[in-house]
Amino acid sequence: MMKAYGRYNPVMANFTQRVSEMLHSPKTQEMINKVKSQATKPENKAKITNFADKFRNKGGGSPPSNSGPSY
Known part of the structure; x- marks a missing residue:
């Protein structure tokens, strides 16, 4: 493994440049434009929203209720 002295790291500079x-x-x-066009379709927007909701709720079914603490 290369050791760089000071703040400059030539390996990392090469990586960030690439x-x-x-x-x-x-x-x-071109790939970014394809993704953007697919993301604007209504059926795909619904899938994205459902995935985001599940991800926010840690994959659980229904969203948490705001009925107060359950002791």
């Missing part, structure tokens, strides 16, 4: 290049590539932009 990620940046990938994010700005035409192929990546």
